[in-house]
Amino acid sequence: QKEVEQNSGPLSVPEGAIASLNCTYSDRGSQSFFWYRQYSGKSPELIMFIYSNGDKEDGRFTAQLNKASQYVSLLIRDSQPSDSATYLCARSWGGSYKLIFGSGTRLLVRP
Amino acid sequence: GAVVSQHPSRVICKSGTSVKIECRSLDFQATTMFWYRQFPKQSLMLMATSNEGSKATYEQGVEKDKFLINHASLTLSTLTVTSAHPEDSSFYICSARESGTSVWADTQYFGPGTRLTVL
Numbered sequence: 665q666k667e668v669e670q671n672s673g674p675l676s677v678p679e680g681a682i683a684s685l686n687c688t689y690s691d692r693g694s695q696s697f698f699w700y701r702q703y704s705g706k707s708p709e710l711i712m713f714i715y716s717n718g719d720k721e722d723g724r725f726t727a728q729l730n731k732a733s734q735y736v737s738l739l740i741r742d743s744q745p746s747d748s749a750t751y752l753c754a755r756s757w758g759g760s761y762k763l764i765f766g767s768g769t770r771l772l773v774r775p
Numbered sequence: 776g777a778v779v780s781q782h783p784s785r786v787i788c789k790s791g792t793s794v795k796i797e798c799r800s801l802d803f804q805a806t807t808m809f810w811y812r813q814f815p816k817q818s819l820m821l822m823a824t825s826n827e828g829s830k831a832t833y834e835q836g837v838e839k840d841k842f843l844i845n846h847a848s849l850t851l852s853t854l855t856v857t858s859a860h861p862e863d864s865s866f867y868i869c870s871a872r873e874s875g876t877s878v879w880a881d882t883q884y885f886g887p888g889t890r891l892t893v894l
Binding site for chain 1: 809
């Protein structure tokens with residue numbers, strides 16, 4: 665069983681809509697979660713991280729963590745064609761600095 | 776801040792040769808760096824964890840004698856692919872951990888990656 669699961673997509677949304685990306689995990693141990701964006705042929709770039717239950721907002725992005733249900737999500741408001749990329753969810757465990765990545769969800773924002 | 780560089784960005788070599796890839800943290804000190812490999816349309820696979828001044832820790836299935844890692848300073852880690860073969864062709868990406876205010880806030884910043892093609 666994979667530790668971090670993501671729907672591979674593609675998730676297609678029209679420009680200006682809210683894109684909702686989801687990630688589930690299997691390890692209940694205390695941990696932090698990270699969302700990275702990766703454009704084709706490029707390396708991942710950090711969008712934001714979250715480690716407390718609830719919502720965390722940064723500009724057009726909102727990360728949501730629900731430890732009881734073991735899922736973390738990323739909402740992108742006012743989606744733009746430039747947001748079209750693969751979004752990687754990753755988790756780390758408090759005692760380890762290693763990141764475990766999901767397989768990523770490809771997002772396509774239609775103009 | 777938190778910029779990580781990698782060199783070279785692209786390398787093509789003949790089978791049997793060795794290739795060295797450098798990873799540098801430009802504006803912060805990184806006691807821990809990581810090396811990943813990514814095949815087309817797949818996610819990142821962690822190869823090894825590199826700690827400054829000590830031996831690297833390799834993930835299961837990664838040959839330590841083939842992928843030599845050296846982390847000689849707080850800003851530089853190198854990955855050497857020895858006796859490269861076509862199956863080693865991949866996108867190699869390093870990351871550096873920047874210490875946060877707590878262990879929960881530690882984040883990894885990625886270099887731009889090195890695309891290795893072995894002929």
